[in-house]
Amino acid sequence: MGLLEAVVFDVDGTLVDSERDGHRLAFNAAFEEAGLTDRWDVATYGRLLRITGGTRRLAAWFEAKGAPAGHARELATRLHRRKTEIMRQLIEDGHVRARPGVGQLLDDLDAEGVQVHVATTGARAWVEPLLDRVFGPRFRTVVTGTEVTELKPSPAAYLRVLELAGCSPERTVAVEDSANGVRAAVGAGLRCVAAYNDYTRDDDLSSAVLVADGFTDPALVAWFHQRLPRRWRGRP
Ligand SMILES: [Mg+2]
Structure with missing residues:
Protein backbone atom coordinates (compact mmCIF):
# COMPACT_ATOMS: atom_id res chain seq x y z
CA MET A 1 0.00 0.00 0.00
CA ASP A 93 -25.44 33.11 -5.75
CA GLY A 94 -24.19 30.17 -3.68
CA HIS A 95 -26.52 27.48 -5.05
CA VAL A 96 -23.74 24.94 -5.65
CA ARG A 97 -22.12 23.50 -2.52
CA ALA A 98 -19.43 21.01 -1.58
CA ARG A 99 -20.61 17.45 -0.98
CA PRO A 100 -20.66 16.48 2.70
CA GLY A 101 -17.23 15.36 3.89
CA VAL A 102 -15.28 16.85 0.98
CA GLY A 103 -14.01 19.83 3.01
CA GLN A 104 -12.66 17.55 5.75
CA LEU A 105 -10.85 15.31 3.25
CA LEU A 106 -9.29 18.34 1.53
CA ASP A 107 -8.14 19.70 4.90
CA ASP A 108 -6.60 16.32 5.83
CA LEU A 109 -4.78 16.08 2.50
CA ASP A 110 -3.55 19.64 2.85
CA ALA A 111 -2.29 19.01 6.40
CA GLU A 112 -0.27 16.05 5.10
CA GLY A 113 1.22 17.92 2.15
CA VAL A 114 -0.62 15.78 -0.41
CA GLN A 115 -1.15 17.78 -3.61
CA VAL A 116 -4.69 18.20 -4.88
CA HIS A 117 -5.56 18.69 -8.54
CA VAL A 118 -8.68 18.83 -10.69
CA ALA A 119 -9.48 16.97 -13.92
CA THR A 120 -12.85 17.91 -15.33
CA THR A 121 -14.37 18.17 -18.76
CA GLY A 122 -16.63 21.02 -17.63
CA ALA A 123 -16.02 24.51 -19.07
CA ARG A 124 -13.41 26.72 -17.38
CA ALA A 125 -15.92 29.61 -17.48
CA TRP A 126 -17.90 28.06 -14.62
CA VAL A 127 -15.38 25.60 -13.13
CA GLU A 128 -12.95 28.32 -12.05
CA PRO A 129 -15.49 30.57 -10.26
CA LEU A 130 -17.00 27.48 -8.64
CA LEU A 131 -13.70 26.18 -7.25
CA ASP A 132 -12.79 29.70 -6.06
CA ARG A 133 -16.09 30.30 -4.35
CA VAL A 134 -16.57 26.90 -2.74
CA PHE A 135 -12.99 25.81 -1.98
CA GLY A 136 -10.66 28.80 -2.32
CA PRO A 137 -7.29 28.56 -4.05
CA ARG A 138 -6.27 25.05 -3.02
CA PHE A 139 -6.01 23.13 -6.28
CA ARG A 140 -2.56 23.28 -7.87
CA THR A 141 -3.50 22.09 -11.32
CA VAL A 142 -6.92 22.59 -12.85
CA VAL A 143 -7.51 20.99 -16.22
CA THR A 144 -10.92 21.68 -17.78
CA GLY A 145 -12.85 20.83 -20.91
CA THR A 146 -11.83 24.21 -22.32
CA GLU A 147 -8.23 23.00 -22.75
CA VAL A 148 -8.87 19.29 -23.25
CA THR A 149 -11.73 18.85 -25.66
CA GLU A 150 -11.85 15.03 -25.55
CA LEU A 151 -14.52 14.42 -22.96
CA LYS A 152 -14.49 11.67 -20.34
CA PRO A 153 -14.40 8.64 -20.61
CA SER A 154 -11.36 9.69 -22.63
CA PRO A 155 -8.37 9.74 -20.25
CA ALA A 156 -7.11 12.99 -21.85
CA ALA A 157 -7.92 15.32 -18.91
CA TYR A 158 -6.15 13.01 -16.45
CA LEU A 159 -3.15 12.59 -18.72
CA ARG A 160 -2.85 16.37 -18.94
CA VAL A 161 -2.95 16.73 -15.15
CA LEU A 162 -0.20 14.11 -14.77
CA GLU A 163 1.89 15.91 -17.36
CA LEU A 164 1.44 19.38 -15.80
CA ALA A 165 1.67 18.35 -12.15
CA GLY A 166 4.55 15.92 -12.64
CA CYS A 167 3.21 13.55 -9.97
CA SER A 168 3.87 9.83 -10.21
CA PRO A 169 0.83 7.79 -11.32
CA GLU A 170 1.65 5.05 -8.78
CA ARG A 171 1.29 7.52 -5.91
CA THR A 172 -1.68 9.41 -7.29
CA VAL A 173 -5.35 8.52 -6.93
CA ALA A 174 -8.35 9.89 -8.79
CA VAL A 175 -11.73 10.51 -7.17
CA GLU A 176 -14.82 10.20 -9.35
CA ASP A 177 -18.57 9.71 -9.01
CA SER A 178 -19.54 8.08 -12.31
CA ALA A 179 -18.79 5.22 -14.70
CA ASN A 180 -17.45 7.59 -17.37
CA GLY A 181 -15.18 9.27 -14.83
CA VAL A 182 -13.80 6.00 -13.45
CA ARG A 183 -13.08 4.83 -17.01
CA ALA A 184 -11.21 8.07 -17.73
CA ALA A 185 -9.05 7.78 -14.61
CA VAL A 186 -8.28 4.07 -15.06
CA GLY A 187 -7.55 4.71 -18.74
CA ALA A 188 -4.86 7.17 -17.65
CA GLY A 189 -3.24 4.48 -15.52
CA LEU A 190 -4.56 5.79 -12.18
CA ARG A 191 -6.24 4.05 -9.32
CA CYS A 192 -9.68 5.50 -8.76
CA VAL A 193 -11.86 5.85 -5.67
CA ALA A 194 -15.53 6.16 -6.59
CA ALA A 195 -17.79 8.26 -4.33
CA TYR A 196 -21.18 7.82 -5.94
CA ASN A 197 -24.22 10.12 -5.55
CA ASP A 198 -27.94 9.61 -6.12
CA TYR A 199 -27.50 9.88 -9.87
CA THR A 200 -24.61 7.45 -10.14
CA ARG A 201 -25.26 4.81 -7.46
CA ASP A 202 -26.28 2.28 -10.17
CA ASP A 203 -23.32 3.05 -12.45
CA ASP A 204 -20.78 0.31 -13.14
CA LEU A 205 -17.94 1.49 -10.89
CA SER A 206 -16.33 -1.94 -10.62
CA SER A 207 -12.92 -0.87 -11.90
CA ALA A 208 -12.52 1.54 -8.97
CA VAL A 209 -10.29 0.38 -6.09
CA LEU A 210 -13.03 1.46 -3.67
CA VAL A 211 -16.71 2.23 -4.20
CA ALA A 212 -18.09 4.43 -1.42
CA ASP A 213 -21.41 6.03 -0.57
CA GLY A 214 -20.02 9.56 -0.60
CA PHE A 215 -17.21 11.20 1.39
CA THR A 216 -18.60 10.48 4.83
CA ASP A 217 -18.57 6.72 4.18
CA PRO A 218 -16.18 5.30 6.84
CA ALA A 219 -14.64 3.03 4.19
CA LEU A 220 -13.55 6.08 2.17
CA VAL A 221 -12.27 7.96 5.21
CA ALA A 222 -10.24 4.89 6.28
CA TRP A 223 -8.91 4.30 2.77
CA PHE A 224 -7.39 7.78 2.64
CA HIS A 225 -6.16 7.85 6.20
CA GLN A 226 -4.26 4.59 5.71
CA ARG A 227 -2.42 6.18 2.80
CA LEU A 228 -1.57 9.59 4.20
CA PRO A 229 2.12 10.12 4.84
CA ARG A 230 2.55 11.03 8.50
CA ARG A 231 0.04 12.56 10.74
CA TRP A 232 -2.64 9.91 10.84
CA ARG A 233 -0.24 7.27 12.11
CA GLY A 234 -1.21 6.27 15.62
CA ARG A 235 -4.56 8.04 15.54
CA PRO A 236 -7.50 5.97 16.70
MG1 LIG B 1 -18.60 13.54 -12.32
Missing part, protein backbone atom coordinates in the same frame (compact mmCIF):
# COMPACT_ATOMS: atom_id res chain seq x y z
CA GLY A 2 1.81 3.11 -1.24
CA LEU A 3 1.51 6.51 0.41
CA LEU A 4 -0.22 9.22 -1.53
CA GLU A 5 1.57 12.07 -3.23
CA ALA A 6 -1.41 13.55 -5.06
CA VAL A 7 -5.18 13.27 -5.42
CA VAL A 8 -6.98 14.34 -8.61
CA PHE A 9 -10.65 15.21 -8.23
CA ASP A 10 -13.49 15.28 -10.70
CA VAL A 11 -15.79 18.30 -10.15
CA ASP A 12 -19.37 17.56 -11.25
CA GLY A 13 -21.05 15.17 -8.87
CA THR A 14 -17.77 14.53 -7.01
CA LEU A 15 -16.54 17.72 -5.29
CA VAL A 16 -19.93 19.36 -5.61
CA ASP A 17 -23.55 18.34 -6.05
CA SER A 18 -23.71 20.37 -9.20
CA GLU A 19 -25.82 18.25 -11.49
CA ARG A 20 -29.34 18.17 -10.07
CA ASP A 21 -29.46 21.63 -8.50
CA GLY A 22 -26.95 23.41 -10.70
CA HIS A 23 -26.64 22.32 -14.30
CA ARG A 24 -30.17 20.95 -14.58
CA LEU A 25 -31.70 24.24 -13.45
CA ALA A 26 -29.40 26.20 -15.75
CA PHE A 27 -30.43 24.09 -18.75
CA ASN A 28 -34.11 24.56 -17.91
CA ALA A 29 -33.69 28.33 -17.54
CA ALA A 30 -31.91 28.45 -20.92
CA PHE A 31 -34.80 26.54 -22.54
CA GLU A 32 -37.30 28.94 -21.02
CA GLU A 33 -35.43 32.06 -22.08
CA ALA A 34 -35.23 30.73 -25.63
CA GLY A 35 -39.00 30.25 -25.67
CA LEU A 36 -38.73 26.44 -25.75
CA THR A 37 -41.09 24.18 -23.82
CA ASP A 38 -38.40 21.56 -23.09
CA ARG A 39 -37.75 20.97 -19.39
CA TRP A 40 -35.55 18.30 -17.77
CA ASP A 41 -36.97 16.80 -14.60
CA VAL A 42 -34.70 15.04 -12.10
CA ALA A 43 -35.20 11.56 -13.61
CA THR A 44 -34.84 12.68 -17.24
CA TYR A 45 -31.67 14.57 -16.43
CA GLY A 46 -30.32 11.47 -14.68
CA ARG A 47 -30.69 9.48 -17.91
CA LEU A 48 -29.16 12.28 -20.00
CA LEU A 49 -26.07 12.39 -17.79
CA ARG A 50 -24.81 9.30 -19.63
CA ILE A 51 -23.98 11.73 -22.45
CA THR A 52 -20.96 13.73 -21.29
CA GLY A 53 -20.63 17.38 -22.26
CA GLY A 54 -23.51 19.84 -22.13
CA THR A 55 -23.49 20.70 -25.83
CA ARG A 56 -23.49 17.03 -26.83
CA ARG A 57 -26.27 16.35 -24.31
CA LEU A 58 -28.43 19.11 -25.79
CA ALA A 59 -27.71 18.08 -29.39
CA ALA A 60 -28.61 14.45 -28.64
CA TRP A 61 -31.86 15.62 -27.00
CA PHE A 62 -32.95 17.69 -30.01
CA GLU A 63 -31.93 14.96 -32.46
CA ALA A 64 -33.93 12.39 -30.50
CA LYS A 65 -36.91 14.74 -30.88
CA GLY A 66 -36.43 14.67 -34.66
CA ALA A 67 -34.36 17.79 -35.36
CA PRO A 68 -31.91 17.48 -38.27
CA ALA A 69 -28.33 16.96 -36.96
CA GLY A 70 -27.01 20.33 -38.20
CA HIS A 71 -29.88 22.28 -36.67
CA ALA A 72 -29.64 20.31 -33.41
CA ARG A 73 -25.94 21.12 -33.09
CA GLU A 74 -26.42 24.81 -33.87
CA LEU A 75 -29.25 25.13 -31.35
CA ALA A 76 -27.28 23.14 -28.76
CA THR A 77 -24.23 25.39 -29.13
CA ARG A 78 -26.29 28.56 -28.75
CA LEU A 79 -28.28 27.29 -25.76
CA HIS A 80 -25.19 25.92 -24.08
CA ARG A 81 -23.47 29.30 -24.22
CA ARG A 82 -26.38 30.88 -22.36
CA LYS A 83 -26.66 27.90 -19.99
CA THR A 84 -23.00 28.42 -18.97
CA GLU A 85 -23.75 32.08 -18.10
CA ILE A 86 -26.75 31.03 -16.02
CA MET A 87 -24.65 28.37 -14.27
CA ARG A 88 -22.06 31.02 -13.37
CA GLN A 89 -24.81 33.09 -11.79
CA LEU A 90 -26.12 30.11 -9.79
CA ILE A 91 -22.57 29.57 -8.51
CA GLU A 92 -22.14 33.24 -7.60
Whole structure:
Protein backbone atom coordinates (compact mmCIF):
# COMPACT_ATOMS: atom_id res chain seq x y z
CA MET A 1 0.00 0.00 0.00
CA GLY A 2 1.81 3.11 -1.24
CA LEU A 3 1.51 6.51 0.41
CA LEU A 4 -0.22 9.22 -1.53
CA GLU A 5 1.57 12.07 -3.23
CA ALA A 6 -1.41 13.55 -5.06
CA VAL A 7 -5.18 13.27 -5.42
CA VAL A 8 -6.98 14.34 -8.61
CA PHE A 9 -10.65 15.21 -8.23
CA ASP A 10 -13.49 15.28 -10.70
CA VAL A 11 -15.79 18.30 -10.15
CA ASP A 12 -19.37 17.56 -11.25
CA GLY A 13 -21.05 15.17 -8.87
CA THR A 14 -17.77 14.53 -7.01
CA LEU A 15 -16.54 17.72 -5.29
CA VAL A 16 -19.93 19.36 -5.61
CA ASP A 17 -23.55 18.34 -6.05
CA SER A 18 -23.71 20.37 -9.20
CA GLU A 19 -25.82 18.25 -11.49
CA ARG A 20 -29.34 18.17 -10.07
CA ASP A 21 -29.46 21.63 -8.50
CA GLY A 22 -26.95 23.41 -10.70
CA HIS A 23 -26.64 22.32 -14.30
CA ARG A 24 -30.17 20.95 -14.58
CA LEU A 25 -31.70 24.24 -13.45
CA ALA A 26 -29.40 26.20 -15.75
CA PHE A 27 -30.43 24.09 -18.75
CA ASN A 28 -34.11 24.56 -17.91
CA ALA A 29 -33.69 28.33 -17.54
CA ALA A 30 -31.91 28.45 -20.92
CA PHE A 31 -34.80 26.54 -22.54
CA GLU A 32 -37.30 28.94 -21.02
CA GLU A 33 -35.43 32.06 -22.08
CA ALA A 34 -35.23 30.73 -25.63
CA GLY A 35 -39.00 30.25 -25.67
CA LEU A 36 -38.73 26.44 -25.75
CA THR A 37 -41.09 24.18 -23.82
CA ASP A 38 -38.40 21.56 -23.09
CA ARG A 39 -37.75 20.97 -19.39
CA TRP A 40 -35.55 18.30 -17.77
CA ASP A 41 -36.97 16.80 -14.60
CA VAL A 42 -34.70 15.04 -12.10
CA ALA A 43 -35.20 11.56 -13.61
CA THR A 44 -34.84 12.68 -17.24
CA TYR A 45 -31.67 14.57 -16.43
CA GLY A 46 -30.32 11.47 -14.68
CA ARG A 47 -30.69 9.48 -17.91
CA LEU A 48 -29.16 12.28 -20.00
CA LEU A 49 -26.07 12.39 -17.79
CA ARG A 50 -24.81 9.30 -19.63
CA ILE A 51 -23.98 11.73 -22.45
CA THR A 52 -20.96 13.73 -21.29
CA GLY A 53 -20.63 17.38 -22.26
CA GLY A 54 -23.51 19.84 -22.13
CA THR A 55 -23.49 20.70 -25.83
CA ARG A 56 -23.49 17.03 -26.83
CA ARG A 57 -26.27 16.35 -24.31
CA LEU A 58 -28.43 19.11 -25.79
CA ALA A 59 -27.71 18.08 -29.39
CA ALA A 60 -28.61 14.45 -28.64
CA TRP A 61 -31.86 15.62 -27.00
CA PHE A 62 -32.95 17.69 -30.01
CA GLU A 63 -31.93 14.96 -32.46
CA ALA A 64 -33.93 12.39 -30.50
CA LYS A 65 -36.91 14.74 -30.88
CA GLY A 66 -36.43 14.67 -34.66
CA ALA A 67 -34.36 17.79 -35.36
CA PRO A 68 -31.91 17.48 -38.27
CA ALA A 69 -28.33 16.96 -36.96
CA GLY A 70 -27.01 20.33 -38.20
CA HIS A 71 -29.88 22.28 -36.67
CA ALA A 72 -29.64 20.31 -33.41
CA ARG A 73 -25.94 21.12 -33.09
CA GLU A 74 -26.42 24.81 -33.87
CA LEU A 75 -29.25 25.13 -31.35
CA ALA A 76 -27.28 23.14 -28.76
CA THR A 77 -24.23 25.39 -29.13
CA ARG A 78 -26.29 28.56 -28.75
CA LEU A 79 -28.28 27.29 -25.76
CA HIS A 80 -25.19 25.92 -24.08
CA ARG A 81 -23.47 29.30 -24.22
CA ARG A 82 -26.38 30.88 -22.36
CA LYS A 83 -26.66 27.90 -19.99
CA THR A 84 -23.00 28.42 -18.97
CA GLU A 85 -23.75 32.08 -18.10
CA ILE A 86 -26.75 31.03 -16.02
CA MET A 87 -24.65 28.37 -14.27
CA ARG A 88 -22.06 31.02 -13.37
CA GLN A 89 -24.81 33.09 -11.79
CA LEU A 90 -26.12 30.11 -9.79
CA ILE A 91 -22.57 29.57 -8.51
CA GLU A 92 -22.14 33.24 -7.60
CA ASP A 93 -25.44 33.11 -5.75
CA GLY A 94 -24.19 30.17 -3.68
CA HIS A 95 -26.52 27.48 -5.05
CA VAL A 96 -23.74 24.94 -5.65
CA ARG A 97 -22.12 23.50 -2.52
CA ALA A 98 -19.43 21.01 -1.58
CA ARG A 99 -20.61 17.45 -0.98
CA PRO A 100 -20.66 16.48 2.70
CA GLY A 101 -17.23 15.36 3.89
CA VAL A 102 -15.28 16.85 0.98
CA GLY A 103 -14.01 19.83 3.01
CA GLN A 104 -12.66 17.55 5.75
CA LEU A 105 -10.85 15.31 3.25
CA LEU A 106 -9.29 18.34 1.53
CA ASP A 107 -8.14 19.70 4.90
CA ASP A 108 -6.60 16.32 5.83
CA LEU A 109 -4.78 16.08 2.50
CA ASP A 110 -3.55 19.64 2.85
CA ALA A 111 -2.29 19.01 6.40
CA GLU A 112 -0.27 16.05 5.10
CA GLY A 113 1.22 17.92 2.15
CA VAL A 114 -0.62 15.78 -0.41
CA GLN A 115 -1.15 17.78 -3.61
CA VAL A 116 -4.69 18.20 -4.88
CA HIS A 117 -5.56 18.69 -8.54
CA VAL A 118 -8.68 18.83 -10.69
CA ALA A 119 -9.48 16.97 -13.92
CA THR A 120 -12.85 17.91 -15.33
CA THR A 121 -14.37 18.17 -18.76
CA GLY A 122 -16.63 21.02 -17.63
CA ALA A 123 -16.02 24.51 -19.07
CA ARG A 124 -13.41 26.72 -17.38
CA ALA A 125 -15.92 29.61 -17.48
CA TRP A 126 -17.90 28.06 -14.62
CA VAL A 127 -15.38 25.60 -13.13
CA GLU A 128 -12.95 28.32 -12.05
CA PRO A 129 -15.49 30.57 -10.26
CA LEU A 130 -17.00 27.48 -8.64
CA LEU A 131 -13.70 26.18 -7.25
CA ASP A 132 -12.79 29.70 -6.06
CA ARG A 133 -16.09 30.30 -4.35
CA VAL A 134 -16.57 26.90 -2.74
CA PHE A 135 -12.99 25.81 -1.98
CA GLY A 136 -10.66 28.80 -2.32
CA PRO A 137 -7.29 28.56 -4.05
CA ARG A 138 -6.27 25.05 -3.02
CA PHE A 139 -6.01 23.13 -6.28
CA ARG A 140 -2.56 23.28 -7.87
CA THR A 141 -3.50 22.09 -11.32
CA VAL A 142 -6.92 22.59 -12.85
CA VAL A 143 -7.51 20.99 -16.22
CA THR A 144 -10.92 21.68 -17.78
CA GLY A 145 -12.85 20.83 -20.91
CA THR A 146 -11.83 24.21 -22.32
CA GLU A 147 -8.23 23.00 -22.75
CA VAL A 148 -8.87 19.29 -23.25
CA THR A 149 -11.73 18.85 -25.66
CA GLU A 150 -11.85 15.03 -25.55
CA LEU A 151 -14.52 14.42 -22.96
CA LYS A 152 -14.49 11.67 -20.34
CA PRO A 153 -14.40 8.64 -20.61
CA SER A 154 -11.36 9.69 -22.63
CA PRO A 155 -8.37 9.74 -20.25
CA ALA A 156 -7.11 12.99 -21.85
CA ALA A 157 -7.92 15.32 -18.91
CA TYR A 158 -6.15 13.01 -16.45
CA LEU A 159 -3.15 12.59 -18.72
CA ARG A 160 -2.85 16.37 -18.94
CA VAL A 161 -2.95 16.73 -15.15
CA LEU A 162 -0.20 14.11 -14.77
CA GLU A 163 1.89 15.91 -17.36
CA LEU A 164 1.44 19.38 -15.80
CA ALA A 165 1.67 18.35 -12.15
CA GLY A 166 4.55 15.92 -12.64
CA CYS A 167 3.21 13.55 -9.97
CA SER A 168 3.87 9.83 -10.21
CA PRO A 169 0.83 7.79 -11.32
CA GLU A 170 1.65 5.05 -8.78
CA ARG A 171 1.29 7.52 -5.91
CA THR A 172 -1.68 9.41 -7.29
CA VAL A 173 -5.35 8.52 -6.93
CA ALA A 174 -8.35 9.89 -8.79
CA VAL A 175 -11.73 10.51 -7.17
CA GLU A 176 -14.82 10.20 -9.35
CA ASP A 177 -18.57 9.71 -9.01
CA SER A 178 -19.54 8.08 -12.31
CA ALA A 179 -18.79 5.22 -14.70
CA ASN A 180 -17.45 7.59 -17.37
CA GLY A 181 -15.18 9.27 -14.83
CA VAL A 182 -13.80 6.00 -13.45
CA ARG A 183 -13.08 4.83 -17.01
CA ALA A 184 -11.21 8.07 -17.73
CA ALA A 185 -9.05 7.78 -14.61
CA VAL A 186 -8.28 4.07 -15.06
CA GLY A 187 -7.55 4.71 -18.74
CA ALA A 188 -4.86 7.17 -17.65
CA GLY A 189 -3.24 4.48 -15.52
CA LEU A 190 -4.56 5.79 -12.18
CA ARG A 191 -6.24 4.05 -9.32
CA CYS A 192 -9.68 5.50 -8.76
CA VAL A 193 -11.86 5.85 -5.67
CA ALA A 194 -15.53 6.16 -6.59
CA ALA A 195 -17.79 8.26 -4.33
CA TYR A 196 -21.18 7.82 -5.94
CA ASN A 197 -24.22 10.12 -5.55
CA ASP A 198 -27.94 9.61 -6.12
CA TYR A 199 -27.50 9.88 -9.87
CA THR A 200 -24.61 7.45 -10.14
CA ARG A 201 -25.26 4.81 -7.46
CA ASP A 202 -26.28 2.28 -10.17
CA ASP A 203 -23.32 3.05 -12.45
CA ASP A 204 -20.78 0.31 -13.14
CA LEU A 205 -17.94 1.49 -10.89
CA SER A 206 -16.33 -1.94 -10.62
CA SER A 207 -12.92 -0.87 -11.90
CA ALA A 208 -12.52 1.54 -8.97
CA VAL A 209 -10.29 0.38 -6.09
CA LEU A 210 -13.03 1.46 -3.67
CA VAL A 211 -16.71 2.23 -4.20
CA ALA A 212 -18.09 4.43 -1.42
CA ASP A 213 -21.41 6.03 -0.57
CA GLY A 214 -20.02 9.56 -0.60
CA PHE A 215 -17.21 11.20 1.39
CA THR A 216 -18.60 10.48 4.83
CA ASP A 217 -18.57 6.72 4.18
CA PRO A 218 -16.18 5.30 6.84
CA ALA A 219 -14.64 3.03 4.19
CA LEU A 220 -13.55 6.08 2.17
CA VAL A 221 -12.27 7.96 5.21
CA ALA A 222 -10.24 4.89 6.28
CA TRP A 223 -8.91 4.30 2.77
CA PHE A 224 -7.39 7.78 2.64
CA HIS A 225 -6.16 7.85 6.20
CA GLN A 226 -4.26 4.59 5.71
CA ARG A 227 -2.42 6.18 2.80
CA LEU A 228 -1.57 9.59 4.20
CA PRO A 229 2.12 10.12 4.84
CA ARG A 230 2.55 11.03 8.50
CA ARG A 231 0.04 12.56 10.74
CA TRP A 232 -2.64 9.91 10.84
CA ARG A 233 -0.24 7.27 12.11
CA GLY A 234 -1.21 6.27 15.62
CA ARG A 235 -4.56 8.04 15.54
CA PRO A 236 -7.50 5.97 16.70
MG1 LIG B 1 -18.60 13.54 -12.32
